Amino acid sequence: xxxxxxxxxxxxxxxxxxxxxxxLIFSVLVAACGSKQPKxxxxxxxKVEPVQTEPTKPASANEYGMWKIAKYASNLGNNRNTxxxxxxxxxxxxxxxxxxxxxxxxxxxxxxxxxFCIKLMEYGTKVVKKGDESCYKIKIKFSGNELTEFTAKNVxxxxxxxxxxxxxxxxxxxxxxxxxxxxxxDSKTSPASYxxxxxxxxxxxxxxxxxxx
Numbered sequence: 001x002x003x004x005x006x007x008x009x010x011x012x013x014x015x016x017x018x019x020x021x022x023x024l025i026f027s028v029l030v031a032a033c034g035s036k037q038p039k040x041x042x043x044x045x046x047k048v049e050p051v052q053t054e055p056t057k058p059a060s061a062n063e064y065g066m067w068k069i070a071k072y073a074s075n076l077g078n079n080r081n082t083x084x085x086x087x088x089x090x091x092x093x094x095x096x097x098x099x100x101x102x103x104x105x106x107x108x109x110x111x112x113x114x115x116f117c118i119k120l121m122e123y124g125t126k127v128v129k130k131g132d133e134s135c136y137k138i139k140i141k142f143s144g145n146e147l148t149e150f151t152a153k154n155v156x157x158x159x160x161x162x163x164x165x166x167x168x169x170x171x172x173x174x175x176x177x178x179x180x181x182x183x184x185x186d187s188k189t190s191p192a193s194y195x196x197x198x199x200x201x202x203x204x205x206x207x208x209x210x211x212x213x
Contacts, residue, residue, distance in 0.1 A: 069085055107119070136154065148172075174204070
């Protein structure tokens with residue numbers, strides 16, 4: 001009798017070999033892909049570029065600090081008195097009467113060769129016109145302590161201040177600083193008080209010299 005022996009392959013060993021080969025191939029691929037990745041860069045803060053601004057425009061020839069020189073309309077003034085000085089920006093204050101307490105007030109100076117006037121506008125638009133009052137009592141405080149008092153009249157739509165008292169104001173403007181105006185009417189039917197502050201009024205004297213020449 002012939003003894004024939006058959007060798008049956010170890011199936012489990014074959015499976016393990018396949019897994020080992022597959023793992024080896026995967027490792028090689030991962031290593032190859034990893035070598036192609038870009039190197040991480042160090043985080044840096046964003047650089048802020050300076051913003052270039054437009055240069056400040058120089059003041060025009062007719063501006064003097066908070067003041068400017070303007071011209072009357074053709075139907076106002078005359079050939080020898082057409083220019084006047086006024087504030088180049090709004091001056092704001094407050095007024096109090098029987099219906100209002102510290103309501104908004106807008107103030108405009110109108111000064112020419114012959115007159116020194118202050119126009120008051122309640123709520124910023126309503127011009128204070130002549131009423132039954134005989135005068136306005138005006139007090140001016142300079143730098144918190146210096147005080148001067150005088151009276152002015154409203155004969156139309158503005159307060160007219162006489163030459164002697166207007167010179168006091170002009171002198172104070174030349175000193176600069178902070179100037180406080182307060183005024184009260186002696187009206188029997190519509191009493192009212194007004195107050196406003198001017199800061200750094202220098203330049204008025206130069207503007208006045210310009211229109212006087």
